[in-house]
Amino acid sequence: MASRIVQQQQARGEAVVGGGKQQKKNGVADGRNRKALGDIGNLANVRGVVDAKPNRPITRSFGAQLLANAQAAAAADNSKRQACANVAGPPAVANEGVAVAKRAAPKPVSKKVIVKPKPSEKVTDIDASPDKKEVLKDKKKEGDANPKKKSQHTLTSVLTARSKAACGITNKPKEQIIDIDASDVDNELAAVEYIDDIYKFYKLVENESRPHDYIGSQPEINERMRAILVDWLIDVHTKFELSLETLYLTINIIDRFLAVKTVPRRELQLVGISAMLMASKYEEIWPPEVNDFVCLSDRAYTHEHILTMEKTILNKLEWTLTVPTPLVFLVRFIKASVPDQELDNMAHFLSELGMMNYATLMYCPSMVAASAVLAARCTLNKAPFWNETLKLHTGYSQEQLMDCARLLVGFYSTLENGKLRVVYRKYSDPQKGAVAVLPPAKFLLPEGSASQHS
Amino acid sequence: MLTLREKYYDFDQISSKVFKCRRDDQFFTMKIVSILNEENQANNGVPYWIIREISILKELDHINIVRLIDVMTDGPDLFLVFEYLDNEFQADFLKNPKMFMYPQMKKEFLYQILNTVAYLHARKILLRDLRPENILVNVRTQVLKIALFGAARTFEAPLEAYSSSVGCLSYRSPEVLFQFGCEKYSTPNDVWAVGCIFGEMLLHRPLFSGPSDVELLDEIFTLLGTPTEETWPGVTSICGTCALMGPPQQPKDLAKEFPMLNPDGLDLLSKMLCLCPNYRISAEDAVKHPYFKGV
Structure with a gap:
């Protein structure tokens, strides 16, 4: 010293x-x-x-x-x-x-850091600018005047x-950022030219359609009832073989409606049915008919009940159904994770668990989606848990996501012993890789130790 | 809350379900949609296309998209109130050669359409039914507006399967014509429709007008040539039957078909009417094309 x-x-x-x-x-x-x-x-x-x-x-x-x-x-x-x-x-x-x-x-303004070479090495010129992707240039070593001379400190x-x-x-060179759309350049279905604009736009507007904390203003409804409703709707969604977009939009409609209108307990299921009807009309090619929902509710609600509630919800929400849900971000963030099928299933599983639990409403859709990917990577021990590519596409660092990721893994750890098991059953199926039966990431559980930071 | 009659007055019928009306010295267009079916039963509530149209229009804010001002319900009817526009693009412009005195006007209208399509695609919206009947013009300002979003829908990337039985036949792209039922298609489908409208602006008649899928494909291939694996990789696997392809045809010289177009215009038209959707120009790139220099 x-x-x-x-x-x-x-x-x-x-x-x-x-x-x-x-x-x-x-x-x-x-x-x-x-x-x-x-x-x-x-x-x-x-x-x-x-x-x-x-x-x-x-x-x-x-x-x-x-x-x-x-x-x-x-x-x-x-x-x-x-x-x-x-x-x-x-x-x-x-x-x-x-x-x-x-x-x-x-x-400050980027500086070139020249790493002095040993006589036999090539010179690596690293652009240390934080904004640019790293540029690595190999230069042939030119003759050193005195190669044996000791470097003076x-x-x-x-x-x-x-x-x-x-x-x-x-x-140490910066981690490479992967171009996740490179393989889709010639695929018109991937809409590569617009993909960045689309997600910039969705990030910009995601908070506009977010429901605020409403449970306190609902005298007859609590978090548990909401969870029971969502659990049942996931089951209905699976039986009807509807798209995932429909499921996520259904839950978004329910939450936004409950945030602006007091609903008696006996009508909560009616709100759920009507929301799924609307979401199906918006997303599906062949949406289920009203009569299908009447039968599903065991005739607790009539045809007229459902249609009246549909109009009530549409008017209350001012017909705004073009909204970014966590799924919109999830598909993109999973792609940024360069996934295998297991990771894909695990991220979807955790995201649906999040959707069931009211506590995740405090986070914006993109954060829930990013946290589901982080929690999935941690659970499946995909090192590093977070990287520059994910940081770029999600806009979040690992630290920013840890609380939400812990929340999702917390739901996961209590799922097996809980009564609401539809999501567990759905993702215990071998077709979904049976990801629900895998043990959760211990260090993300409340009593667990802090994670490794990348 | 004000009722319909308290809010709007001076109703003037334009067509069976469309009225011109006033509020505070401003004109509006009112479209009436009934949610009842032929037997006067509200079988499935609000039609899916209305839910999509209203929801999508509420999110859009663009000079070339007709603005939805208000949505009101009254019993089984919905009243959609739009900004008022006085001219239909097809009736007043495309079918009346005198209206198109300046090539610059055609260029400006095409630019406005492409600019709007690029805006929609960047917001994850496919138009799917872009045709001249769905375009309105403010003659005074020469601002063009796209209306009728009933067939529009948001899309996921990568795209899911969507219904292929959408859009007016004459403006359907070859990839949609090749496919039956529910298939995957994307943003190039809308660009094809713009290419057809561009051709129609130049010729004052529909570019393709076959009465059926097969005849329409034949018309397309007569002008643009029959696709091969070289010009459209994978075409033989998606076309289903070789009967759809017809006998092999060579592409015509677009310069002879459209003598009024300069080389830049011909280049843009050929890129918008490229048979292979993967190679077709995007609306975003089309807006930046040299043809629009000076617009």
Whole structure:
């Protein structure tokens, strides 16, 4: 550990390396106010580092603490900007025990980091820009003037290297982002030209059609009743062999309607039936007929009851049925996960479990979908659990999804012993890969330990 | 809540179920939809196409899409109130050569149609029944509006199977004509329809007008040539029977068929009427085509 001489008359916020002469030698020019860690690539004008004027000399531990505080503040700012309920995972802990937010502060203009080669190696030129995909160029090594000469380590280079290591800056190449649509370029059914626009648009509008927390304003209905209704509707949906879009839209219609209209307990099933009728008309080629639903309800409701409720729901929702449900995002995020059939089934299973449980309404559809994919990857032990491709397409980091993923796995762990077993039966079927019988990811359960972060 | 008669007045019948009406010195078009069937029974409630049309129109905000102003219910009837437009594209423009004095006007109308289709596709909506009868024009501003979204639907990517018995026969794409019942088709289907409308704007008559699927395909192949595995990979597996293909035909020279078009226009038309849906230009790319330079 190189000791640092701290001058008594040191200007606030100024770090001095060594004595006067040595300072010059090690590259800190005269008259240049080099604020603590201010020159390090990942900390351009981070609030709390540049602006801070501490009343004490900046020792190494105090400098690290300032850096940690600044990064935490920057991360807090970032998370505030998220449109959906973003719940951060456990913070990473720095050497000094100071909580450091995972997301680094914004980087300045991209710099080229040239890795010095050994005589026999090729030079790898890494574009360290955070915005661009990594560009790797192999250059043939040109003759080194003195290949046997030992590399000299100046104090500045040692300190810079240590600072970079402390801040998590390494020369490790960034993870490649996979083009998940490359194989579909010649497939007109994939609508590749529009896919990015479509999902940008859906991300933009997903909160407009989200039901707010309504259980408190429903005197006769509780979360358990809603779960029983959804469980029954999933069974009906399977019997009618309807599309998944119809199921997700049905639940969306029910929740939005219950959020704007008080419904007596005896009419809850009627709301469910009418919602499924409407969703079927919207999504299916051959929707079931009203009489089918009359029979399904064991004639508890008449033809007229269903048609009247249909009109009531349509008017209350102002005929808005073109809405992004979790499924819209799920199919895209599963694709970004480069899945096998097992992962596909597991993600759908967890998403449907989420749909059954009222607690997931606090999260926006894209977050539920992304969390289902994360929870599926964790459950099936697909390492890494989260990667740059998934982060790009979902717009979420692993930390932001952990709470929702834990919630989904929590539902999964209690499912086998519960009374509402339709989803369990559906996904215990070998046709669905029997994913429901697999053990849940232990570390995502409430008492489990924190997950590995990628 | 105001009743229909309190909100709107001065009803003027345009057709059996369509009225012109007023509110606060503004004109509107009102479409009446009955949810009763021929036997006066509300068998299945609100028709699926009405649910789709209203729901889709409520989400759209584009200068070239007719605006849905209001939806009102009264007993078994639904009243859809739209912005009022005075001219039908087909009756007043396509069938009247005098209306098309300037090639620039054709270009601008085509651009507006393509721009709208690109907007819809970027919002996961397939039109499926794009034809001149569903296009209205504001003569004063020369702004064109697409109406009637009854056949439209949102799509999933990759696409599911959707009904292929949609759209006016003359504007149906070869991939839809080749398929029976419920098959998969996508955004290129709408681009084909725009290509047909473009041809109709130039010729003042429908580009293809066969009375049946087979005859229509024959007309298409007479102009564009019979597809082969080279020009349309996989065509032999989707066409079902070779009888649909007819005898092999060579494509005609579009420059001779459309002498009024410059090379850029011919290039765009040929790309929109490309037989293979995979190779057909997208609406998004068509809008950026050099043909529209200066629009």
